[in-house]
Amino acid sequence: MLGFSIYLDTEINSQTESYIRTMSQHGFTGVFTSVHIPEDDASKYVERLKKLGKICMEQHLELTVDIDYQGLKSLGCSVTDVKKLTQCGISALRLDDGFTNSEIAILSHQLAIALNASTISETDVQVLNVQHANFDHMEAWHNYYPRPETGLDxxxxxxxxMWLKQQHFTVMAFVPGDINFRGPLYQGLPTLEAHRHKNSLVAANELKKNFEVEKIFIGDPLISNKLMAQFEAFFTRNEIQLHVQTSHSELMxxxxxxxxxxxxxxxxxxxSRQQNQKMSVSVQPHQTTLRKLGTITIDNEDYGRYQGEIQICKKELPLDSKVNVIxxxxxxxxxxxxxIGEKTAIKFMPMEEVK
Incomplete structure (x- = not known):
């Protein structure tokens, strides 16, 4: 699952609604929000949450709410009765401080529960078992870390x-956005410190490939249209979009x-080689210069049967008289x-489309 974050410290207006719809259209299926309601502003937060829940229901998005014990009371609910939450579009609760394992077990029979992945222990799992918790309704969600140097090792x-997977938990983690970082620090909202200044898509791929994370959410409140399109292309079509500078228009x-x-x-x-063979085009040596990282090349006639093969350099390579830079x-x-892995699709796009 891919998800994104919407926060309730600002109004849920038409611009917010448009953003949610656009993210849904780009393959994102989950929304995260946090409800730590100030006592003097409770009604405003409750109204915003209801509005967000309504939009999520209309867009068939799963809404997970980070909430503490006091927040649950402010929403007019108790541990034994959370019908109001499900009725207003909330799919799951990410439980913060103040809940005992016994209360978590009770809640797990009413809706999906996200436990704190970083702090849950073997003892917690044992107690939840004793309390007859519904483990089919429980996942393990990591935090994000606004302050630099505090993200996870x-x-x-x-x-x-690895331990969470052994307990059969679905694991979730955050990656930062690319624009409009959340205040007051504006340093991104990653789970891993190594991802704080890393490209969001690269970070997401690392979570999935290297750490068995099954749910990946954007921590920051807004991402660019370009990043939306890149996420959709990669995670739904196994396609990488590359903006390039080239006079070889056939690439596009x-x-x-x-x-x-x-x-x-x-x-x-x-x-590339198959097409060149069909067209019977002779590729003359031209622009056989140094190949930098990201250079796009085509093998010329001096490479024999490799003539016409187009490549992208994943590292700096020396010039080769048999290889043209294009x-x-x-x-x-x-x-x-x-x-880019086996059979990954590649879409070349002109540089002027970068936004």
Whole structure:
């Protein structure tokens, strides 16, 4: 699951509603919000939560609410009766301080519960079992960390997730956004400190590939249209979008694919040689310069049967008289090259479309 965050310290207005709909259209299926209600402003927060819940129901989005014991009371609910929450579009509760394991067990029979992945212990699991908790309704959600240097350690995170998977929990974690970072620190909202200044899509792929995280949410309150499109392309179509500078316009006219066997140094576009052979075009040596990271090349006639093969360099390579340079991936997009695996689709886009 891919998810995003909407916070209740600002109004849920038409602009917010439009953003939610656009994220839903781009393949995001979950929404996270936090309800720590100030006593002097309770009615405003409750109204905003109800409005957010209504929009989520209309868009078929799962709404998870981070809540403490006092917040539950402020919403007119108790541990034994949370019908009001489900009726207003809330799918799950991410439980903060103040709940005992006995109360968590009771809640787990009424709706989905997200436990604190970082602090849940073996003793907690044992007690929840004794209390007959519904483990089919429970997941393990990590926090995000606004303050630099406080995000989780990568090795510890890996070990914790391994234990959580052994307990059969679905694991969730946050990655930062790319614009409009949340205040007051504006330093991103990642789970891992290593992801604080990393590209959001690259961070999300690492969570999925390296740490067995099954639910990935954007922690910050807004992402760009470009990042939305990149998430949708990668996670729904296994497609990487690369903005490039090139005079080789043929690159933009189709979707290409990496070969099923992944090369160490280059991405090899499987369709390129086949098309060149069909067209019987001779590729003359030209612009055989140094190949930087992200350089797009085509093998010329001096490479024999490899003539016409188009590649993307995943590292700096020396000039080769048999290889023509025909373009360059934008500096902002070279970070996506390690994400290109076997048969990954590649869509080249002109630089002017970067937003």
């Amino acid at each position: 990568t090795d510890w995170f890996a070990e914790k997730n 006219k189709q979707i290409w694919h990496n070969r099923p066997e992944v090369a160490r140094d280059v991405v090899r576009l499987v369709e 373009g360059q991936v934008s500096q902002s997009d070279v970070v996506f090259l390690p994400l």
